[in-house]
Amino acid sequence: xxxxxxxxxxxxxxxxxxxxxxxxxxxxxxxxxxxxxxxxxxxxxxxxxxxxxxxxxxxxxxxxxxxxxxxxxxxxxxxxxxxxxxxxxxxxxxxxxxxxxxxxxxxxxxxxxxxxxxxxxxxxxxxxxxxxxxxxxxxxxxxxxxxxxxxxxxxxxxxxxxxxxxxxxxxxxxxxxxxxxxxxxxxxxxxxxxxxxxxxxxxxxxxxxxxxxxxxxxxxxxxxxxxxxxxxxxxxxxxxxxxxxxxxxxxxxxxxxxxxxxxxxxxxxxxxxxxxxxxxxxxxxxxxxxxxxxxxxxxxxxxxxxxxxxxxxxxxxxxxxxxxxxxxxxxxxxxxxxxxxxxxxxxxxxxxxxxxxxxxxxxxxxxxxxxxxxxxxxxxxxxxxxxxxxxxxxxxxxxxxxxxxxxxxxxxxxxxxxxxxxxxxxxxxxxxxxxxxxxxxxxxxxxxxxxxxxxxxxxxxxxxxxxxxxxxxxxxxxxxxxxxxxxxxxxxxxxxxxxxxxxxxxxxxxxxxxxxxxxxxxxxxxxxxxxxxxxxxxxxxxxxxxxxxxxxxxxxxxxxxxxxxxxxxxxxxxxxxxxxxxxxxxxxxxxxxxxxxxxxxxxxxxxxxxxxxxxxxxxxxxxxxxxxxxxxxxxxxxxxxxxxxxxx
Ligand code: 1YM
Numbered sequence: 001x002x003x004x005x006x007x008x009x010x011x012x013x014x015x016x017x018x019x020x021x022x023x024x025x026x027x028x029x030x031x032x033x034x035x036x037x038x039x040x041x042x043x044x045x046x047x048x049x050x051x052x053x054x055x056x057x058x059x060x061x062x063x064x065x066x067x068x069x070x071x072x073x074x075x076x077x078x079x080x081x082x083x084x085x086x087x088x089x090x091x092x093x094x095x096x097x098x099x100x101x102x103x104x105x106x107x108x109x110x111x112x113x114x115x116x117x118x119x120x121x122x123x124x125x126x127x128x129x130x131x132x133x134x135x136x137x138x139x140x141x142x143x144x145x146x147x148x149x150x151x152x153x154x155x156x157x158x159x160x161x162x163x164x165x166x167x168x169x170x171x172x173x174x175x176x177x178x179x180x181x182x183x184x185x186x187x188x189x190x191x192x193x194x195x196x197x198x199x200x201x202x203x204x205x206x207x208x209x210x211x212x213x214x215x216x217x218x219x220x221x222x223x224x225x226x227x228x229x230x231x232x233x234x235x236x237x238x239x240x241x242x243x244x245x246x247x248x249x250x251x252x253x254x255x256x257x258x259x260x261x262x263x264x265x266x267x268x269x270x271x272x273x274x275x276x277x278x279x280x281x282x283x284x285x286x287x288x289x290x291x292x293x294x295x296x297x298x299x300x301x302x303x304x305x306x307x308x309x310x311x312x313x314x315x316x317x318x319x320x321x322x323x324x325x326x327x328x329x330x331x332x333x334x335x336x337x338x339x340x341x342x343x344x345x346x347x348x349x350x351x352x353x354x355x356x357x358x359x360x361x362x363x364x365x366x367x368x369x370x371x372x373x374x375x376x377x378x379x380x381x382x383x384x385x386x387x388x389x390x391x392x393x394x395x396x397x398x399x400x401x402x403x404x405x406x407x408x409x410x411x412x413x414x415x416x417x418x419x420x421x422x423x424x425x426x427x428x429x430x431x432x433x434x435x436x437x438x439x440x441x442x443x444x445x446x447x448x449x450x451x452x453x454x455x456x457x458x459x460x461x462x463x464x465x466x467x468x469x470x471x472x473x474x475x476x477x478x479x480x481x482x483x484x485x486x487x488x489x490x491x492x493x494x495x496x497x498x499x500x501x502x503x504x505x506x507x508x509x510x511x512x513x514x515x516x517x518x519x520x521x522x523x524x525x526x527x528x529x530x531x532x533x534x535x536x537x538x539x540x541x542x543x544x545x546x547x548x549x550x551x552x553x554x555x556x557x558x559x560x561x562x563x564x565x566x567x568x569x570x571x572x573x574x575x576x577x578x579x580x581x582x583x584x585x586x587x588x589x590x591x592x593x594x595x596x597x598x599x600x601x602x603x604x605x606x607x608x609x610x611x612x613x614x615x616x617x618x619x620x621x622x623x624x625x626x627x628x629x630x631x632x633x634x635x636x637x638x639x640x641x642x643x644x645x646x647x648x
Contacts, residue, residue, distance in 0.1 A: 026107065026108035026131070027106065027108065027131060027134070027135040027158035028158075029108075030108065030131075030132050030135040030136065030158070031135050031136065031157065031158070031185065034136055034185055037132045038052075038132065038136070041185055041186050041187060042186075042187050043187075043190075043192065043195070045186065046181060046186050046187075046188075046189065046190075046191065047191065047192070047195050047196060047199070049079070049132075049133045049136065049137075049179070049181055050071060050079055050081065050191075050196060050199075051199060052129060052130060052132060052133050053079075053081045053130060053133055053177050053179075054069060054071060054081055054200070054203065055284075056104075056129070056130055056175075057069045057081060057082075057083035057085065057175065058203060058207060058210070058284060060083055060085035060086065060175075061083075061085075061207050061210050062207075062284075062337070063085075065085045065086050066083045066084055066085030066086075066174075066210075067084065067209060067210055067211060068083065068084045068210075068211050068212075068213075069081065069082070069083045069210065069211070069212045069213070070082050070083075070212070070213040070214070070215065071196060071200060071212070071213070071214045071215070072214075072215045072216075072217060073191045073193065073196070073214075073215070073216045073217060073218060074217050074218070075217070075218055075219065076180065076189065077180055077181055077183075077189025077190070077191060078178065078179070078180045079178070079179055079180075079181075079191065080176065080177070080178040081176070081177050081178075082174060082175065082176040082177075083174050083175050084172065084173065084174040085173065085174055085175060086146065086173055086174075087144040087145050087146035087173050087174055087175050088100060088101045088104055088142070088144050088175050089101065089146075090144055090146060090151045090164060099164055101142060101144060101151070101153055101164065102153065102160070102164065104129070104130050104131065105130050105131055105134045105140070105142060105153070105155060106131055106134065106155075106158065106160070107131055108129075108131050108132070130177070131158070133177075133179060134155050134158050134179070135157065135158035136157075136181060136182055136185050136186075137155070137156075137157070137179040137180055137181055137182055138156065138157065138180045138181070138182045138183065138184075139154065139155065139156045139157075139161070139179065139180055140154070140155045140156075140177065140178070140179040140180075141153075141154050141155075141177070141178045141179070142154075142155075142175070142176070142177050143167075143175070143176040143177075143178075144174075144175055144176075145170040145172045145173050145174045145175075145176075146173055148169055148170060148171070149166050149168070149169055149170065150166065150167050150168040150169065150170050151164055151165070151166055151167070152164075152165050152166075152167045153165070157182060193214070193216045193221070193223055196214055197214050197225055200212045200214050200225075200227060201225075201227050202236075202286075203284060204227040204228060204229055205229050205232060205233060205235060205236035205239070205333075206232070206233065206236070206281060206284050206335055207232070207284070208229055208230055208231060208232025208233070208235075209228065209229075209230055209232070210228065211226060211227070211228035212226075212227050212228070213225070213226040213227070214226075214227075232264070232266075233253075233264055233265075233266040233333040233335055234251045234253050234266045236266065236279075236333050237251045237266045237267065237268050237331050237332070237333055238251055238268070240277060240279075240331050240333075241268055241270055241331050243622055243623050244270040244272060244273055244331075244622065245270055245271055245272045246268050246269070246270050246271075247268075247269040247270055247271045247329065247381050247382065247385060248268065248269065248377075248378040248381055248382070250268075250378075251266050251267065251268045252265075252266065252267050252268065252368070252371055252378075253265070253266045254266075254363055254364065254367040254368060254371070255363070256359070256362075256363045256367070258359060260338060260339045261336060261337055261338035261339070261355075261356070261359065262336065262337045263293070263334070263335075263336045263337075263356070263359050263360050263363050264334075264335045264336075265297065265332065265333070265334050265335075265360070265363065265364065266332065266333050267330055267331065267332040267333075268330075268331050268332075269329045269330050269331075269381070269382050269385055270329045270330075270331065271329065271385065272329075273328075273329040274328055274329060274389075274467065274468050275328070275329075275526050276324075276327040276328065276329070276330050276331075276332075277330065277331045277332070278294065278297075278327070278330070278332050278334070279332070279333045279334070280293055280294050280297075280333070280334040280335070280336075280351075281333075281334070281335045281336070282335075282336050282337070282338065282341050282343075282351045282353075282356075283336075283337055283338065283341050284335075284337075285341075285343070285349070286349065287343075287349050287350060287351050288347065288349040288611065289344075289345040289346070289347060289349045289350035290350055290351075291344070291345075291350040291351030291352060291353075291356070292351050292352065292353055292354050292355075292356040292357040292360075293334050293336045293351055293356045293357070293359075293360045294334060294351075295357050296356065296357035296358065296359065296360035296361035296364075297332070297334050297360050297361075297364060298323050298327070299323075299357075299361055300360070300361040300362075300363075300364035300365050300368070301323075301326050301327065301364055301368070302321065302322070302323045302326045303365065304364055304365060304368045304369055304372070305321055305326045305382070305383060305386055306320060306321050306326075307369070308369070308372050308379055308383060309321065309383050309386075309387075312376075312379070312380065312383070314380070314383050314384075314387065315387075319390075321386050321387070321389075321390055322390065322393070324389070324393065324491070325386045325387075325389040325390040325393060326386050328385065328386065328389035329385055329389075334360065336351070336356055336359070336360065338353060338355075338356065340353075341353060389468075392468045392470065393468070395468075395470045396468055396470035396473070396490075398470075399470045399473045399474065400473060400492065413483075414483060414484060415455065415479075415480035415483050415484055417440070417455065417456050417458070417480065418453060418454070418455045418480065418484050419444045419447075419449070419453060419454040419455075420453045421449055421450060421451050421452055421453045422449060422450050422451075423450055423451045426498055426499055426500055426501050427501050428451055428501075429451050429452070429453065429499070429500045429501065429502070430451060430452055430453070430500050430501070430502035430503075430504055431452075431453040431454070431455055431484060431485070431499070431500040431502070431503055431504065432447070432452065432453070432454050432455070432504045432506045432540065432599070433455050433457060433481060433503065433504065433505050433506065433520065434454060434455065434456050434457065434506045434507075434586070435456075435457050435506075435507045435508070435512075435513065435516045436456070436457075436508075436585075436586070436587060437456055437458060438586075438587040439456070439506070439508075439585065439586035439587050439594075440454060440455075440456025440457075441456075441591075442586065442587065442589060442590060442591045442594045443456075443506065443586075443591075443594060443599070444591075445590075445591030445594075446590075446591035446592060446593075446594040446595035446599055447595065447599060448595075448599075448600075452599065453484070453500065455480060455481065455484050457477055457480075457481070457516070458476075458477070462475040462477060462478055462519075472489065472523075472527060473489075478523060481520075481523075484499065485498060485499060485500070485503065485528070485531075486498060486499040487499075487528070487531075489527040489528055490527055493527075493528050493529075493530055493531075495530050495531075495534060498531070498536065500536075501536055502536065502538055502606075503524075503531065503536050503537050503538065504538045504539070504540050504606065505517050505520050505521070505537070505538070505539050505540065505609075506539075506540040506542070506586065506598065507539075507540075507586075508542070508584075508585040508586055509541075509542055509544050509583065510584075510585070513585075517539060517617075518617045518620055521537070521609060521613065521614050521617040522614070522617050522618050524537055524614070525614040525615075525617065525618055526618075532609065532610070532611060532614050533611065535608055535610075537608070537609045538606040538607060538608050538609060539606070539607045539609055540598050540599070540604065540606060541557060541598070541604070541605040541606065541607055542583065542586055542589075542594075542597065542598045543555035543556055543557050543583055543597045543598070544556065544557065544558055544559065544582065544583055545559075545562055545580055545581065545582060545583060546580075546581050546582075546583050546588070547565060547566055547569055547578055547579070547580055548578070548579045548581070549569050549570070549576050549577065549578045549579070550576075552569070553593075554569060555583070555589075555593065555596075555597045557605060562580070566578050566580060586598075
């Protein structure tokens with residue numbers, strides 16, 4: 001920001017103007033390009049606003065000054081967040097002539113650092129702070145309880161509408177922020193209680209002892225949950241494993257502190273699970289792309305298990321357990337806190353600080369080794385599991401080699417039922433994976449064969465929850481998917497060999513369709529993770545309703561468009577009789593209709609499936625297909641009322 005062009009009368013004013021302009025330009029920039037600061041202006045961006053304010057309250061928890069936070073959803077998209085911390089400082093600072101409170105809400109990137117807290121972290125989209133929320137709110141009120149007084153300041157779209165004012169007295173301390181997101185910026189202001197509750201629960205787990213209460217005050221959907229986990233991430237692991245069968249009763253917990261950083265790890269193995277579930281966090285931010293702390297964890301875990309195996313004579317001679325063997329069936333939460341966290345990667349969710357690798361590595365090397373020595377029964381059970389995994393992986397490798405050899409002999413033979421397309425450049429092609437032969441037939445008839453391939457699925461459904469790679473290779477339903485996509489699976493998966501850059505799951509909009517979507521997504525999640533991370537997976541959205549008036553037919557995508565469309569169809573001469581029927585399945589539509597509604601790139605709606613969809617699918621799958629009955633019953637009871645509308 002240059003100050004050269006400001007034509008003020010004196011120097012003092014000049015400075016004031018300059019900083020003032022900078023403030024305006026800062027928040028103006030946020031309003032101009034909100035996506036840069038909160039990711040998007042759809043649901044995820046809207047909820048991000050709440051996280052930003054809550055993050056500040058949690059920083060206060062990290063400073064040891066706050067143990068209660070409440071989040072309230074009020075009518076019309078209004079949110080209130082309160083904490084019982086020290087209250088944002090309100091005294092006017094000499095140099096700037098403003099209060100910290102004002103700076104926090106009006107200056108871009110002002111966070112705890114400003115107050116010398118030092119625990120605030122730079123994390124791309126994260127921690128950009130209260131000023132961004134303020135800029136994107138129709139109005140915002142900040143109230144601070146401090147020094148026996150209640151102070152209040154009001155804003156509108158980032159501008160101050162009421163200067164700092166004392167509005168009462170108090171015997172408490174803390175901060176209360178109420179805001180209404182700007183409807184000119186956000187697509188809608190419909191906060192989702194589940195999304196917020198999940199996030200708040202995660203934060204309650206990560207900050208053991210902190211009580212977070214979430215409350216929905218909207219008419220007709222009132223709800224409240226209060227979450228406090230004294231056991232922190234130990235309870236987090238127990239929660240994730242609640243519908244699984246643990247291999248050992250107690251969650252293993254390891255932690256250590258250094259000058260400016262702490263590391264905690266909680267882990268537990270499950271006998272009936274063949275995948276790994278690793279969650280890692282740096283300064284309470286989910287590091288979905290992993291990073292140095294995860295690298296250190298994996299390396300040390302593999303080493304400690306191999307060392308123990310050798311010492312206990314469970315591993316002979318040259319035998320060695322791979323990292324994957326050692327992590328089969330594990331649920332682990334890694335949480336580190338550090339100064340100046342560096343976030344890298346595509347979504348800025350990969351921890352780059354290399355000192356964290358050594359830190360977590362030595363935490364496990366020392367303390368897990370001691371734990372194993374003190375708990376030999378647990379150590380042996382875990383080692384047994386890893387050895388079984390190792391043998392199974394060997395079997396899978398042989399199965400894979402067989403397939404490779406077969407392919408080499410016969411040439412890459414594509415599955416018989418695949419109707420391939422003519423174009424060979426993967427960037428231009430798409431494959432529809434379709435459940436059912438009749439729908440497959442319509443899709444083949446309706447497609448544009450220049451760039452659209454169709455693979456109908458048939459055969460017995462495999463519960464991927466209970467299978468290792470060798471079973472998956474042999475499965476008659478999934479093997480054609482693997483061959484058609486051409487990129488291999490598991491460790492072998494090679495994105496550059498992918499034959500189509502759009503992989504579209506096309507299934508009916510009913511419970512069965514939802515099941516096949518869930519199955520495929522879980523399969524991709526477990527065995528072709530880069531397919532999801534690369535954004536190649538989509539769900540086709542077949543229309544839910546069919547409107548008929550005489551010979552005229554119109555297909556409607558969802559309930560929200562139904563009334564208007566029926567009205568319009570009726571309205572042409574005012575009294576036409578329009579018949580509305582639920583679309584029973586893809587098979588109901590002929591080839592032409594399927595093309596027009598679901599496959600034509602000019603008219604169709606595709607939903608890109610993301611990691612969150614996959615994690616949710618995975619969880620639903622664990623609950624619905626896993627061993628335990630109680631969580632399944634709970635789930636079904638909870639969602640039974642939505643069952644009519646199970647269209648993802
Ligand atoms: C509902 C949102 O923002 N709480 C909150 C924020 C701060 C403090 C306390 C705080 C920090 C410090 C000292 C410090 C913040 N203060 C600042 C700044 N809740 C919510 N509670 N005293 C109080 O960091 O040293 C930024 S956040 F910069 F003003 F100090």
